[in-house]
Amino acid sequence: MYSPFKMWNGTIRSAKKYACLRTTIRFSSVAKHKVCIVGSGPAGFYTAQHLIKNEPNLEIDMFEKLPVPFGLVRYGVAPDHADVKNVINTFTSIAKSGRLQFIGNVTIGKDVTLNDLRTAYDVVVLAYGAAQDRWLGIPGENFENVVSARKFVGWYNGLPEESNLQLNLNVEKAVIIGQGNVALDIARILLTPIEILKKTDIAQHALQALKESKIRNVKLVGRRGPLQVAFTIKELREMIKLPEVSNRIHLEDRDYIEACIPKTPRPRRRITELMLQSADTKQADVKDSSKQWELIFHRTPLEIVKSENQRSVKALVVGINRLKEDNWENPQIEDTGLRETIPCGMIIKSIGYKSLPLSDELPFDHIKGVIRQKEGRVEGMPGVFCSGWVASGPVGVIASTLQSGHDVGKRILDDLRKGICATSTVKPGRDVILSQLATRGVEPVTFVEWETLDNEERERGKNQKKPREKIIDVREMIDIAKKVQS
Template structure:
């Protein structure tokens, strides 16, 4: 949802915004259910999937979630301070987030200055020594998880060339004509990058590396930080989207000083009253109806796991909304009982001493970020300190 559409929604007389509230702590799900006929959980996936390999806790290894949070100005990641003094970075995973991280690491700083990346991150990236980024996946080109838009942005990066392994694309040309159109276009773009490579005079390069899985993060002689990664070489069993990666017993070591794990996010439990499947890291549901909990619904990654792009998540939310409306029409939600709604929640938070941020107060934060951005020639300069945000909101 764009900021303009969100603003129009938020300014509707039937809309109430309660910022600075920790659901599950400041107010429980049961209390929300008592105040409303229906409650929809749509809190995404803020946890990291662990690689489960030796050395992943060494300095120099980051989750993509934290790294993205660092350059996007999340307060919880402002102290990340990644060391960008190495020449080679390895990103594990080949989804859109992985490609976004690679693009940020390699893009000319002049391009980044026009975005809302924080000044701290811009300064670090301006002094970065990273010249080569490898984006590693356990399966092959026909299973890569990114979309064509993100791949095209990598291919078109100025002063950066593609460095692919032609052997990874063996036999791909023969099956190209039978692929679904989106997959075919994506694969054609990769093969074009393999063939053309790019500007030989470019000082930076990126490459997709297929059929490889992380086995161990390698430490330097002092054992204090990451200096490389050991990868298992895989072969595919099966074909298409369902193909599985099987290890061959061979390994390959790659020297690198920065390792970013982009193997996925996971949702976390929000409240003991809400059912949660720890293995799949989702709220168990049937088409968005939370299991054994009338009036409680879910949408997005907490509903089906961290897969898909924005359009996927939008369609998923529409599905949940349709189910909710259907339950209203079928009488599964008892609308004959009056519910107090926002009034009850506002009173409850006041009683507990929780000072909320209203939407009009959030707009003060937004205006301040835009003001600071204008002075730097950027769309906005994000505030990194929550206390400062609250001070501005309540001023």
């Protein structure tokens, strides 16, 4: 059974030795305030970075529900975007600074309550991201082979809970609903030659399934027009350059788009010009290419249709829209009443993620799927803060979470210095939480233990000529992580 006296170092077997270790992992014997962070994604690490840099007298613990750190950097960022994952080096330096204790495999809201954390720490930072699906609310969303982007991305990235996702890639046509960067990530993974994918850290089960995939046509369906796409130019360029893949960009209102271009800011102008140019130049290649992706605009999903004798999807019925007003920036749409049926054997809904409250007392905006907060301070809960996607909603890149994390870090220090969040009572900090976890049979994973697992994944990757082979079974992860300790 798990013992708190041996968890932080396998050689420590007695309470006396554990007490010595506790002293060494405390960065300062005069530590005044105890902070805990829930979530080890970019928001959690960047908040910690600000605190560590600007206040020496803090003890910081970071709780993570998985046995591994880094959130969407590990389980969201596409396998072929290895350079983006380099941010892990910064997070590792923070974790190994001696100022932060990573405590993985602990789900706040299940193993430990928010109330437990508030009792144990002066400051609680909620940085637990947005790990739920948004729903379209149309008939057929529960049919086989209709999946959310979150599940599909988790599946190819080796997220434990999605590793057994039931998918049928033995179909020719897939539709992705939404035109954001996640939609492009998914389209790219579906169409990239296996020779390229197999050199990435894509999960082995996904690589095998994609190798056998029959998907040749991927349609990205947006409810608004080319001037409102949510993806960015770098990701569009990657799609255009996909080897052995052609594209088709359906432009129904070219004159209007061209007329708007001069009014748009530079990034929007460049991406629109690239779409126009690509719509012109790529048409000739279509017949020669074995695979194709298409951008389809002004289509609202209305219903998913399945074959009569099968349980699987057969088509997506869409309503054709037009923009309500001459406002390219954020136009509303209106239904023309016209309908269209897009045949397909698979549908991936890429319409954004959302968060859920991790406790009933947390003030939460259920419509937006975010914690109710002002400048990172959770409403009505002094000492409780939030940063990253759980605060902002599921928008923004890693660099945006850097800003959010640093801003919230600053507010925490302001409130601590003004005495707003810390009480005069000395808070017990991690010891009481570790004892609770021990009683509840939870096996926390330390950062050193994660590094053991990390090494094992890299070793396994070497055999396959991949950067790593992710381990997807949580029990196996924990066993490997704790191997050096047994």
